[in-house]
Amino acid sequence: MAEITHARVLKIALPIVLSNATIPILGAVDTGVVGQLGLPAPIGAVGIGAVILSSIYWIFGFLRMGTTGLVSQAHGTGDAVEVSAGLMRALIIAAAAGLTLIALQIPIFWAAFRLAPASAEVESLARDYLHIRIWGAPLTISLYAFTGWLIALERTRSVLVLQVVMNGLNVGLDLWFVLGLGFGVKGVAAATLISEIGGVALALWLTRAAFVGGLWRARAIFDRVKLGVMARVNSDIMIRSVLLQASFTTFLFLGAGQGDVTLAANQVLLQFLQITAFALDGFAFSAESLVGQAVGAHSVVRVRRAAIATSQWGVGLAVLLAAVFLVAGPAIIDVMTTAPEVRLAARVYLPWIAIAPVIGIASWMFDGIFIGATLTREMRNAMFVSVAIYVAALLILIPTFGNHGLWAALMVLNATRGVAMARLYPRAEAKAAL
Structure with missing residues (x-):
């Protein structure tokens, strides 16, 4: 097995960082093309429709992480059958979940619009958008599985290619369907659906090695012990992710209680956290792949080396981001908003964003x-x-310090996560020793 070097870490991480950089571009194009229609309702419809679907699909993010962990360990062990079977199990779950969402789309969308009410016009257009996009549910969820499998095998360049091709196709179809053919909101939805079809077709080609040689035989896929492990891993990740999302949702809701200007300032500053997550994901994903392979190979030394090498780059990037936010933060804020009062408020709370990458790097x-x-x-x-x-x-700090207390509590959350997992890290090395 290849030595764990800094060059190897970067080879895994950099394509993920570049892949993540393409994600905001697609959202901007979706908004931009419907914005050319000159009406507010289509913009709102695409926005609320995308939020509803992303919130639903986000629940299945465990499939990406669980697949990476389990397949990387099988790869480290040298078990080609299990490497293949791991992808097949994830794809079966994706198909079942996607078909269930399609079958339940009416009550799901009804509940979504009760939680996030909109005007009659916006809701009507958003339903048009959703009723097209929902047919891509099995495809979208399966892409979590494909991505996790590719990361497990250190094939992050393939992940970058997949993301660029999908987003490029989506952007091109957006422009053609909306601006060229005048399909409006339905055109945006159709463009995304077609790009998902194209993405899955490309993903099948990129992962074709998993489908050849009989490695995907049913006996391996439906092994009861392996299925039980997968169920446990995925359920744990899902619970953890729901708790994390609930924490950020609480932050947003409590921020709304601080006044409109403060809420707007918080929203601007949260974009800095989004940038941080996109950047640090690359090294966290490197750790997933390299640590998983080391555990599969039963090498304590390699687990430690993988953890240290990936974390060194993560810490370095976190410090760099902190410095950039501290120095260039005011200018970035001015680009994001033209409202003087929001700019001023965002500058007041900017120091929290400057320290956030350093405080949060351990948890990442x-x-x-x-x-x-x-x-x-x-x-x-x-x-x-x-x-x-x-x-x-939150209960202690907000009454005394207001929005500063809210940001301090968020720092406490990330710091506590890092400390709690640091105390449990020896179990990773112990698992490799089994």
Whole structure:
């Protein structure tokens, strides 16, 4: 097995960073093309429709992480049959989940619009958008599985190619369907659906090695022990992710109670956190792949080396981001908003964003390490503890410090996650020693 070097870490991480950079571009194009129609309702419809679907699909993010952890370990062990079977199981789950969403689309969308009410015109257009996009549910969820499998095998360049081709196709069809053919909101939805079809077709080609040589035989796929492990890993990750999302949702809701200007300032600053996540994901994903392979190879030394090498780059990038935010933050804020009062408020809370990457890097990297080692129960339990402390921090800090207290509580959440998982890290090395 190849040595774990800094060059190898970068080879895995950089394509992920570049892939993530393409994601905001697509959202901007979707908004931009419907914005050319000169009406507010189509913009709102595409926005709310995309949020509804992304919130639903986000639940299945466990499929990406769980697949990476389990397949990377099988790869480290040299078990080609299990490497293939791991992808097949994930694709079966994706297909079942997607078909279930299609079957339940009427009650799901009804509930979504009750939670996020819109004007009659916006809701009507959003339903047009959703009723087209929902047919891509099995495809969208399966892409989590394909991506996780490719990351597990260190094929992140393929992930970048997949993302660029999908988004490029989507953008081109957006322009043609909306501006060229005048299909409006339905054109945006159709463009996305077709790009998902194209993406899955490309993903099948990129992962074709998993389908040849009889490696995908049913006996391996439906092995009861392996299915049980997969169910445990995925359920732990899903619970952990729901808790994390609930924490950020709470942050947003409590920020709304601080006034419109403060809420707007928080929204601007949260984009900095989005940038941080996109950048640090590359090294967290590197940890998932390399640690998983090391655990599969039963090498404690390689687990430690993978954890240290990926974390060194993660820490370095976190410090760099902190410096950029501190120095260039005011200019970035001015680009994001023209409202003077929002600019002023965002500058007041900018120091929290400047320290956020440094405080949060441990939680990001340990997430990757624990996913690779499939210590998902430990991840879940650490999240339970962190959320409990976060709630206590909210109750104590907000009444005294207002929005500063809200940001401080968010820092407490990330710091606690890092500390809790750091205490449990020896279990990753212990698992490799088994």
